[in-house]
Amino acid sequence: MQSQVNRRSARPRPSSAVTLQQVAQDAGVSLATASRVLSDSDRNVTQELQERVLEAAARLRYVSNAPARALVQSTTSIVGLVVHDVNDAYYSAIAAGVMEVARDHKLLVMLAGTFHEPGLQVEYVARLRAQRARAVILAGSGFTGGSPALTQELDAFTAQGGRVAAVAHQGLAVDTIVPGNREGGRAVAEHLAGLGHTEIGVICGPLALVSVQDRLHGFLERAAELGVVVTEHHRVEADFTRDGGRAAAVRLFRRSPGITALFALNDAMALGALAALRDDLGRGVPSDVSVVGFDDLPVACDVTPALTTVRLPLEEIGRRALLLALGDATASPRTLDVPSRLVVRASTTPPPRVTG
């Protein structure tokens, strides 16, 4: 009775893709010869046959079946790029660097956005493993303490021959790029303390992120050395976004109205803080409050006042990450430091003179 077979047997498609077999036939050569010509392996083929094959391939608009090729070679020209948010200029910049190197190496990039869900990150690495991707770049900052699930997944991927490079991750046994987050935080502390600020607020992204921790600790460390104490009371945590920064700024100033300088742990949050200061709090920047960001996104010099921030060479980080993953496997895992640099613009000045 259950012979009611599912009749959706409509073939997925006519699948009229041109095959190598057809090209060979059209050129009057064997499959093997056609393959030799078109897969530019050993070119032990007569000039004449070569031309015949090339011509047939062009005429038929033949492109080789990448999955078939991948199956036999058990590798692909695919690299995966995992980011938290595609629409975040930080990742766009890294992606641009990755794409550049990918283009030069004739690699295809699979872009995976985790939408900030750590679970999705692991799932994407697994799918990239299934795709037999040659390498995976983890561009999004890792979580402090690491993730066992991610570690296991990465192990499986590398065991299969896949290469991995991570940016701002910890304890991952893969090639890792260490951006100058800590040193950048230190530079900000120095700048602000040097200007004479003593009451400084810090707007943090999720404290579980390695980047956030590094930037924050670098800052606190150097500030303390310079005699500026930033209590927890002067710190707020929020989403690593413009909206997060805006809300955080409002909260922070309600709590501590005496703050004269604000360090937002990335530019997106700094933008939000700028908006809050201007629209919600009615404070002038930098006349009332100095503001510093981090990353030096392109937008930093388009806002008013132009934002003092820490420059991270994001495109280069992207390039280096892929290059690392494409490089010598035997030397892995290795670590690459990419320095940051404070860029002073118009959003910071000495604190307003207090009358009295």
Added chain:
Amino acid sequence: MQSQVNRRSARPRPSSAVTLQQVAQDAGVSLATASRVLSDSDRNVTQELQERVLEAAARLRYVSNAPARALVQSTTSIVGLVVHDVNDAYYSAIAAGVMEVARDHKLLVMLAGTFHEPGLQVEYVARLRAQRARAVILAGSGFTGGSPALTQELDAFTAQGGRVAAVAHQGLAVDTIVPGNREGGRAVAEHLAGLGHTEIGVICGPLALVSVQDRLHGFLERAAELGVVVTEHHRVEADFTRDGGRAAAVRLFRRSPGITALFALNDAMALGALAALRDDLGRGVPSDVSVVGFDDLPVACDVTPALTTVRLPLEEIGRRALLLALGDATASPRTLDVPSRLVVRASTTPPPRVTG
């Protein structure tokens, strides 16, 4: 009940990826049964065997070999997204929309950046065809007059069963999203003319782009209707970027210092114009010159003065594009209009009163 012997001799490849065969062996079932369980096709498998297979797969961290699967099914879960510049907020926004739908449909996205080389665009579509991508989204505006090479390549792709959706392309015989470029241009003309501007400069991106043409013509058309003539003398062409906009603004004002309003055909150029006006030309915005952009990138409300611009729902365009490509193939090609809307902010006011 012994495990069926693996008759292949010991010739292990360097890649030690777990195969379905191994899972089947480990679970003590046949390859076919393991496949049935893990490829969630017809689940006509005993509860018990099902569990055994699932357990074995989990224990071995098995993921199926996507290329192998693609080979037999002659389709993949890959969609290609072709943009001109990965690091351009316009494309980031579209990409975000595409990624969202991709995530919901369990699709993988291959991101291809053409770096503004039309040749690369065709090449990428060919590679996506080779990958047996299920669909391709052409997010970058097309060129007026079209491109025969692109058309042919797209034909080959669709002949093979691939689906295509294009944004702001012309004459392509594929599903196409038509953003409200023309209507947006008209709205700008109306706004500026309504404010009383009569000497208006237009900063154009490459005139070969469909988007540029549509925006420009919509604007000129409506301006003319309202009695405002914008001669070629008041128009400049430059790269569709911030730098292009900056250079163009300088050039334009050197030529026609009397201009009281500037229409930049995208926000990136408008940002550059703002910078030029402020830093190179010393003109106040909007006191001396009103400025209008196009796209409404997130940055538009962070600059000072906040930019009047035409809002394009870019993420939605991305979502719709992929949805279109994933939808009913028999109805293709079809056209989807996505309206734009003028957003008036602080960068536009009536022209300064001329003393005389």
Added chain:
DNA sequence: TTGAAAGCGCTACCAC
């Protein structure tokens, strides 16, 4: 319900 076996399109290894 389960297992055996036929390919999917290609590369690479054999003979010739």
Added chain:
DNA sequence: GTGGTAGCGCTTTCAA
């Protein structure tokens, strides 16, 4: 040099 052919790992008939 060139052609035949054995699989790569998988899904999917077809038998049992």
